[in-house]
Amino acid sequence: MEKKNTCLPKKGRSRKEILGELRGFGKKDPDYKKSRTWSLVYYLGEAHTRFLQQAYNYYFSANGLNPTVFQSLKRLESEVVRITANLHHGDREVAGVMTSGGTESCLLAVKTYRDMGRDQKKIKRPEMVIPVTAHVAWEKGAKYFGVKAVHAPLDKSLRVDVAAVRKLINRNTVMILGSAPEYPHGMIDPIAELGEIAKAKDIPLHVDACLGGYLLPFAEMLGYPVPLWDYRVAGVTSISADTHKYGFSAKGASTITYRNIEILKHQFFVYENWPGGIFASPALLGTRPGGAYAAAWAALQSLGESGYRKLTKTILETAQKLKSGIEAIPELEILGKPMGSVFAYRSKSRDVNIYAVGDQMEKLGWQIDRLQFPEALHAMVTPLHAAIVKKYLQDLRQAVRAVRGRPELSETGAAAMYGMIANIPLRGMVRKSVLKMFAEMYGPDAKMIDAATANLSADDDAGNGGDFAARMAMIYLKVKNRFKKLV
Ligand SMILES: Cc1ncc(COP(=O)(O)O)c(C=O)c1O
Numbered sequence: 001m002e003k004k005n006t007c008l009p010k011k012g013r014s015r016k017e018i019l020g021e022l023r024g025f026g027k028k029d030p031d032y033k034k035s036r037t038w039s040l041v042y043y044l045g046e047a048h049t050r051f052l053q054q055a056y057n058y059y060f061s062a063n064g065l066n067p068t069v070f071q072s073l074k075r076l077e078s079e080v081v082r083i084t085a086n087l088h089h090g091d092r093e094v095a096g097v098m099t100s101g102g103t104e105s106c107l108l109a110v111k112t113y114r115d116m117g118r119d120q121k122k123i124k125r126p127e128m129v130i131p132v133t134a135h136v137a138w139e140k141g142a143k144y145f146g147v148k149a150v151h152a153p154l155d156k157s158l159r160v161d162v163a164a165v166r167k168l169i170n171r172n173t174v175m176i177l178g179s180a181p182e183y184p185h186g187m188i189d190p191i192a193e194l195g196e197i198a199k200a201k202d203i204p205l206h207v208d209a210c211l212g213g214y215l216l217p218f219a220e221m222l223g224y225p226v227p228l229w230d231y232r233v234a235g236v237t238s239i240s241a242d243t244h245k246y247g248f249s250a251k252g253a254s255t256i257t258y259r260n261i262e263i264l265k266h267q268f269f270v271y272e273n274w275p276g277g278i279f280a281s282p283a284l285l286g287t288r289p290g291g292a293y294a295a296a297w298a299a300l301q302s303l304g305e306s307g308y309r310k311l312t313k314t315i316l317e318t319a320q321k322l323k324s325g326i327e328a329i330p331e332l333e334i335l336g337k338p339m340g341s342v343f344a345y346r347s348k349s350r351d352v353n354i355y356a357v358g359d360q361m362e363k364l365g366w367q368i369d370r371l372q373f374p375e376a377l378h379a380m381v382t383p384l385h386a387a388i389v390k391k392y393l394q395d396l397r398q399a400v401r402a403v404r405g406r407p408e409l410s411e412t413g414a415a416a417m418y419g420m421i422a423n424i425p426l427r428g429m430v431r432k433s434v435l436k437m438f439a440e441m442y443g444p445d446a447k448m449i450d451a452a453t454a455n456l457s458a459d460d461d462a463g464n465g466g467d468f469a470a471r472m473a474m475i476y477l478k479v480k481n482r483f484k485k486l487v
Contacts, residue, residue, distance in 0.1 A: 062290030213241020
């Protein structure tokens with residue numbers, strides 16, 4: 001049983017001991033340095049990491065809360081925003097801020113357009129039309145800011161169906177959204193067509209380029225066929241782009257830019273009657289981490305156009321090799337035709353359960369992300385993956401062989417859990433169960449959940465293994481019996 005440090009030590013401990021212990025906690029974390037993960041981490045090796053840490057450390061304690069105090073941070077922020085606006089073909093009018101990450105950037109756009117719709121068009125019941133593939137941060141924004149998310153379906157190419165978007169717009173629509181690219185399949189929505197609708201109907205169009213913002217510009221320079229997605233599309237009114245993803249900076253940094261300051265003004269918060277003083281804030285956070293802005297600035301300056309071009313070339317060539325290798329496995333197929341760094345693949349054989357393939361891959365040491373609707377596995381390629389293409393494809397072929405004709409493998413482990421979750425028609429039950437799981441993780445017992453094996457465990461309750469999977473299985477069977485026709 002592991003010792004937990006849940007009591008504040010009566011007396012401070014030695015720094016050496018603490019640092020040793022901290023390092024130890026990470027022993028079982030995914031081995032991202034050996035390219036075993038496919039999202040979450042954008043690692044370029046030790047030299048780049050140490051450089052970012054140094055840049056971060058210079059501004060470790062600096063606070064961007066008040067832009068008039070740490071003027072250094074305001075400068076760093078302005079320069080990152082301007083570089084980003086230029087990359088996205090914005091003119092001098094484009095204005096924006098740095099945020100703590102993609103989610104904050106997306107949330108802010110929802111708030112901005114809700115307020116703008118209210119102020120300019122007196123919209124009281126705001127709605128936004130978003131593709132079903134919009135990142136979940138948009139659903140969060142809808143809930144947090146009371147904007148109804150109206151979901152537009154995809155066309156056969158897995159891009160948002162433009163005709164459907166047009167039909168879903170009504171007088172309460174405060175914004176529409178396209179992604180460049182979207183997270184699940186890596187497809188770029190038809191931004192030019194969405195822009196025409198946005199212009200014609202006078203509705204803001206946000207492009208979520210959290211993933212593509214620092215990749216697509218360089219892909220275009222390299223001659224890849226990138227459809228227009230940025231400020232060159234007249235209807236685009238704002239863009240989110242994450243420096244902490246393909247900008248290869250430290251975590252906690254993203255950007256949101258708007259076509260002009262008049263739109264950005266709707267994002268600002270000012271409260272003039274607080275006893276603590278007049279308060280103004282450009283984004284969501286109060287205290288804003290100076291280190292993250294410094295590291296983002298440093299990454300852009302250090303890599304430069306040539307560095308990003310080189311990285312993008314490696315990423316796109318690696319992604320292409322992986323996609324071709326996967327397509328060459330008769331039982332598998334890539335979803336859609338993603339041109340960039342993100343893609344998903346599924347099984348086209350009844351004999352191969354794709355989630356079971358995921359389990360086999362995890363047994364072989366890979367960290368695998370799973371999708372639902374349809375069931376698929378996901379990959380987000382970084383330059384480091386160039387070194388493991390052969391091994392990944394070799395392991396994938398082995399995993400498919402191991403799973404082929406063995407349906408029982410889809411009924412055990414994570415495959416069973418993800419299969420159940422994807423197939424329960426009453427989504428409210430899934431939601432309830434996940435909320436319960438979260439309550440257990442964040443409640444007084446702080447249980448740890450291993451999603452891969454769906455095991456629940458806690459120091460004081462280690463015998464609770466498989467609880468979550470069992471619960472999901474029970475719900476699934478209940479629903480299946482009740483709604484046989486639906487499943
Ligand atoms: C398209 C897109 N938008 C937004 C986000 C949210 O970004 P973050 O995880 O930095 O909050 C992501 C994350 O992967 C994304 O892929």
